[in-house]
Amino acid sequence: xxxxxxxxxxxxxxxxxxxxxxxEEDDAARSIETYDGELQDKKRRRRVLAGRILVGxxxxxxxxxxxxxxxxxxxxxxxxxxxxxxxxxxxxxxTLLRDIVYTSGSTVIGFVTGTLTGALLxxxxxxxxxxxxxxxxxxxxxxxxxxxxxxxxxxxxFGIGFFSKAVLAFLMTVVTxxxxxxxxxxxxxxxxxxxxxxxxAKRRQVFTKVVVPWSMPWIISSLRINIALAxxxxxxxxxxxxxxxxxxMIIYAGTILDINLVxxxxxxxxxxxxxxxxxxxxxxxxxxxxLAIISS
Amino acid sequence: MSESCKIEVIxxxxxFRRDGKNVAALAETNLAVRxxxxxxxxxxxxxxxxxxxxxxxxxxxPTTGDVTVDGQSIVCRAGTVGxxxxxxxxxxxxxxxxxxxxxxxxxxxxxxxxxxxxxxxMEKYGLKGFDSHYPNELSGGMRQRAALxxxxxxxxxxxxxxxxxxxxxxxxxxxxxxWLLEIWKDFGKTVLFVTHDIDEAVYLSDDVYVFxxxxxxxxxxxxxxxxxxRKPEDLTTERFMELKHHLLELLSEERDPAEEIS
Numbered sequence: 001x002x003x004x005x006x007x008x009x010x011x012x013x014x015x016x017x018x019x020x021x022x023x024e025e026d027d028a029a030r031s032i033e034t035y036d037g038e039l040q041d042k043k044r045r046r047r048v049l050a051g052r053i054l055v056g057x058x059x060x061x062x063x064x065x066x067x068x069x070x071x072x073x074x075x076x077x078x079x080x081x082x083x084x085x086x087x088x089x090x091x092x093x094x095t096l097l098r099d100i101v102y103t104s105g106s107t108v109i110g111f112v113t114g115t116l117t118g119a120l121l122x123x124x125x126x127x128x129x130x131x132x133x134x135x136x137x138x139x140x141x142x143x144x145x146x147x148x149x150x151x152x153x154x155x156x157x158f159g160i161g162f163f164s165k166a167v168l169a170f171l172m173t174v175v176t177x178x179x180x181x182x183x184x185x186x187x188x189x190x191x192x193x194x195x196x197x198x199x200x201a202k203r204r205q206v207f208t209k210v211v212v213p214w215s216m217p218w219i220i221s222s223l224r225i226n227i228a229l230a231x232x233x234x235x236x237x238x239x240x241x242x243x244x245x246x247x248x249m250i251i252y253a254g255t256i257l258d259i260n261l262v263x264x265x266x267x268x269x270x271x272x273x274x275x276x277x278x279x280x281x282x283x284x285x286x287x288x289x290x291l292a293i294i295s296s
Numbered sequence: 297m298s299e300s301c302k303i304e305v306i307x308x309x310x311x312f313r314r315d316g317k318n319v320a321a322l323a324e325t326n327l328a329v330r331x332x333x334x335x336x337x338x339x340x341x342x343x344x345x346x347x348x349x350x351x352x353x354x355x356x357x358p359t360t361g362d363v364t365v366d367g368q369s370i371v372c373r374a375g376t377v378g379x380x381x382x383x384x385x386x387x388x389x390x391x392x393x394x395x396x397x398x399x400x401x402x403x404x405x406x407x408x409x410x411x412x413x414x415x416x417x418m419e420k421y422g423l424k425g426f427d428s429h430y431p432n433e434l435s436g437g438m439r440q441r442a443a444l445x446x447x448x449x450x451x452x453x454x455x456x457x458x459x460x461x462x463x464x465x466x467x468x469x470x471x472x473x474x475w476l477l478e479i480w481k482d483f484g485k486t487v488l489f490v491t492h493d494i495d496e497a498v499y500l501s502d503d504v505y506v507f508x509x510x511x512x513x514x515x516x517x518x519x520x521x522x523x524x525x526r527k528p529e530d531l532t533t534e535r536f537m538e539l540k541h542h543l544l545e546l547l548s549e550e551r552d553p554a555e556e557i558s
Contacts, residue, residue, distance in 0.1 A: 189385075191381060191383060191385055192385055192387070194355060194381065195379075195381060195385045196402070197355060197374045197375075198353050198354075198355060198374055198375065198379040198381075199375060199398060199399040199402050199450055200374060200375025200399070200402055200403065200450075201375075201402045205402055209387075209398075209401075209402075210387065213387070213389050216389075
């Protein structure tokens with residue numbers, strides 16, 4: 001979402017920059033121009049928002065219209081009204097709510113445990129260069145390994161229940177998190193360690209008071225990627241074999257050719273993904289604020 | 297002599313191994329500073345001043361020799377002297393107050409007690425009202441003050457200051473020098489001060505040690521007979537100029553024969 005915001009912002013600013021050289025001669029005009037620029041920015045932002053809403057409405061209205069008059073085959077494309085209807089039925093009479101809880105549950109559990117374990121693993125590399133040196137190539141191999149391909153093995157190992165999905169989500173996040181934290185550890189200013197030692201600090205104190213807070217931004221930066229990875233892990237786990245979950249619902253709907261229900265699943269997952277992303281942004285903000293408290 | 301000496305560096309040398317070759321950073325060095333004295337070390341870059349400080353601070357072992365405080369060896373015992381490094385090294389995620397009490401915190405003193413000691417110092421030495429600011433909100437001079445108070449609050453009789461004002465502009469530097477003299481007078485610490493600046497060395501010190509280029513060793517020890525308290529006007533007196541001239545000569549003699557293309 002942020003990337004989109006930035007894009008439209010940059011796109012909107014560029015024409016103004018092109019105009020500015022014309023007015024450069026007159027200082028007064030320029031100061032008025034910057035004032036106007038601010039005003040225009042506000043107006044532009046409002047226009048962008050209105051434009052977005054309009055485009056959204058057009059897309060859905062067009063979709064609805066074209067499937068009704070037969071330009072798009074409603075068998076494949078369904079239609080917004082059908083999808084809404086199906087979603088309502090699934091919510092009130094079906095298992096959609098339970099599926100959402102199931103999928104988000106395994107995602108969040110995998111995300112939290114994976115990120116924490118990974119962060120601790122990455123941070124632990126500070127304690128010994130030998131240990132870090134031995135581990136590094138394995139970390140890189142694990143990172144390159146397509147974890148999703150392990151799905152079938154995990155289902156065999158951990159069963160078709162909740163646990164195997166959480167494990168897959170965990171595996172998806174643990175390595176990125178470890179690599180990020182290790183990146184932070186490697187970048188610690190050695191002069192800060194010297195300072196701590198000169199103040200009589202033990203290694204444990206150097207670790208908790210310098211290495212951990214120093215690496216926090218690196219760990220936090222892995223959160224956004226990790227939440228998406230964890231969700232992908234959970235869904236693929238459900239695709240492979242599951243009794244519940246939104247992923248299972250989509251696979252099931254596909255096999256019985258219930259296209260409406262497939263679309264419901266896709267939209268539910270999109271909304272879930274967005275909500276979790278926002279949740280992570282809130283978590284990031286909270287963690288950044290806590291940084292000082294954590295470290296002291 | 298050794299009886300009254302607070303800190304003594306006895307025959308300390310340091311040889312590093314680099315690419316399989318031995319590189320002498322510090323030739324046999326002897327220093328002795330009496331309690332409550334302010335001693336400076338000047339010398340060309342690469343004269344092993346920082347190496348010597350790291351050895352005194354217990355951060356690295358000397359190849360030969362010994363360092364004693366009150367007659368006790370402190371080789372490889374980090375934390376027996378207060379050490380202020382070139383950069384201020386304030387932790388950016390901590391407030392100025394929390395940075396200043398870092399040494400006490402490491403020692404395990406309760407926060408409330410540490411704060412109780414830190415606040416009056418901050419008030420007296422120009423950091424009043426900055427306790428809840430973060431380091432990036434302060435100017436270079438203010439940050440350096442905080443770093444020095446952190447060293448001071450660490451409660452060691454000896455303070456090693458490694459070019460603490462090197463990165464400051466001339467104006468700030470002079471006010472920081474007076475500020476440092478005030479603290480030194482109030483606390484009676486024994487100070488070892490490294491600098492590149494001859495004016496600074498003379499203005500602050502009782503004794504100035506002139507180091508020679510690599511491998512570093514003490515080339516001369518010059519006493520500064522200017523009475524205290526010193527004022528900025530002292531910087532332009534004839535006696536000051538004479539001393540400065542003498543030191544410049546010592547330093548340039550040192551450079552000439554070994555003039556390297558660098």
